Amino acid sequence: MGSLFGGYVDVRASLRVVGSVLKRIALAPLFPALVAIYYGESPLPFLAMFAVTAGIGVGLERLHPRTEIDHRETFLVVSLTWLVVPLVGTIPYLIAGQGTVADPVNALFESMSGFTTTGATVLGEISFDRHTRSILLWRQFTQWLGGMGLLVLMIAVLPELSVGGAQLMNEESPGLSIEKLTPRIRESAKVLWKIYLGFTLAAAALYYALHLAGLAPNMNLYNAVAHALTTLPTGGFSPEARSAEAFSPAAQWAIILFMIVAGTNFALYWYALRGSPERFVGNKEFRSYLGAMGVVGLLLAGLLFAGVGLGVVPTSVATIPGHTERALRHGLFQSVAVVTTTGYASMDFNTWDQSTQVILLFAMFLGGSAGSAAGSVKIVRWYVVQQTVARELFTTVHPEAVRPVRLSDAPIDEDTIRSVIVFVMTFLALFVASTVLVFLDGLRTGLDLSALEAASVAIATLGNVGPGFGLVGPMNSFLPFSDAAKLYMVVLMWIGRLEVLSVLVIFTPSFWRR
Structure with a gap:
């Protein structure tokens, strides 16, 4: 050779x-x-x-x-x-x-x-x-x-x-491994791309249909196609300077839907098409994925409802027409956009206070499902880490016990557990080192970077998330570096x-x- x-x-x-x-x-x-x-x-x-x-x-x-x-x-x-x-x-x-x-x-x-x-x-x-x-x-x-x-x-x-x-x-x-959906790997690749293409066309059609119905004035055909091309890959680029903020609430809800679709393991769609939709219900990773977005989204929505980041006085929020929907929409939108690493923004979360930004920073490490287009660590890896820690705590008390780590009732082999732990530790080490390097380069070049901004730059690029905070917020760019x-x-x-x-x-x- x-x-x-x-x-x-x-x-x-x-x-x-x-x-x-x-x-x-x-x-x-x-x-x-x-x-x-x-x-x-x-x-x-x-x-x-x-x-x-x-x-x-x-x-x-x-x-x-x-x-x-x-x-x-x-x-x-x-x-x-x-x-x-x-x-x-x-x-x-x-x-x-x-x-x-x-x-x-x-x-x-x-x-x-x-x-x-x-x-x-x-x-x-x-x-x-x-x-x-x-x-x-x-x-x-x-x-x-x-x-x-x-x-x-x-x-x-x-x-x-x-x-x-x-x-x-x-x-x-992305993820632990990709499922072989058919006996031939080439056919599996075709299946995945057909599902991906189908959802892209569906997203473009829905976005444009909302425009034709008068529910999304700015979502013309160009924007419908352009945003479908970056929703399904969880990319987040937009030809609009203000990202998804440029669109109506109806369009933003539609984008939320397809971001969730894009962050889901595409193998589940294949099984659903083959007559096994119950796989969604029985899949622990999928349930954890929805749960993570729901918890983060409701936390953000609660803070926004209280007036954080929406430019309203907390004592008067209940009297503002549509405030509840607005808080819920922006909270869920940013939760889904960050967890799936899509990176769209329904508003400038640079205007939110630090408590909401810390929640978003945490969410940047979650990632979507394995076998999806999402980046970052991935929900399934965090699930394996949590189960491994729980096992170690149990066997510390019961050293003779044999307790395999399971995912959807199937045991995970020790080599896979080891690779997950190594990946997570390497990812976190790179994040910490990159945060320090970005912060030091900012000092060298005169950029006024806070520690939170430097950390957001590191996870936004290493985790393929997109925007960060402050200088690299959703309505800004990485140009000053x-x-x-x-x-x-x-x-x-x-x-x-x-x-x-x-x-x-x-x-x-x-x-x-x-």
Whole structure:
């Protein structure tokens, strides 16, 4: 086998697979190119990306005749794919030369934030005066492409990736592992993408239907499509400067619905379609997911009802028409948006007091379900941690007892428990280190960052959440940070999307040698 650094990883075979992915991803910018033509804008930025990406893909494919990859090469393929695709995704921004993303570092930040569905932005001004409709739609489309997984899509369309496809999907997809829904992994990938596409179309249809019914005046066809493209991948980019605040209460309730859908394990939808909807009721992860959003949402709603962040006097809130609905809607909206890591905002929660922001910071660590498009730690991992702690407390009192950790009545093997604990500890360690580094860089460059703001930057990028607090609040951007800080955040978004360990492992000496 070919090797690098005297090791046992066939780099050329890995690059060949990355080339195959790039050759197909090259078709993606043709969609915004057609949008550009429709609106009378130049399609050149997207045609240039098509040509460059296809050329690189073809070139990499010719490096090696071998298409099969082994266990180690899977990690390299996944990591390189999720690094190279955002790199070529900068081409439309750079060629269009519009606004702050004409700068290479900003373009890379925006592209990585898009494909990893983070939703953090460095656009100084989000408007059609500064950016063309096609460029803003490309920004939305990058999130949709990354939501279900670039390699899951490629496995669905490339027969040669069926060999080793299961591990590729597991290393790329959020959560403990992805369920094999059909006997063939390629068919499982197709199933997931069909469900994902179906919900995207349903979201666009509902959003636009509300507009046609006069219930969502600003949700025109462009906005309906644009927001459907970033709701289902839990991305949160919006062509509106004020995010979901630009839309009516009816539209915001509809967005809440589809954010919940997007943060749910997509395998449950498959079982429901196959005649087993009871899986939703019996799934402990799903119940915990709904419970977490409900508790956080009601806490926020209660504080907002008391006047926190809504600009009202606490003693007079009960007399304001619609105040209860407004408090409930904003509380639930931000709870769902943060837990699912979608990152939309129904209002500027920078105006809320610190108690609500601390609750939101806590919620940023939860994440949605495994097998969904959501980021961060994931509800299922916290459930396993809680059950493991409960077991240790029990066996401390009863040392002879045998008490397996269970998930939906099925025992979890010890290797899985160990990997969950390692992931959570590594994630938290990276969060703490990144908080310190961001805070120190702020001191170096003269940014007036509080500890809470620095912590929110770290979790917003590592957890692919999107907005944070203060300087990086939902109506602000990450633009004021130094280039060095933004490049570090790019790395955080990259390793966060790939569940941390899948990337870090390729930087260990043992990965490259026996």
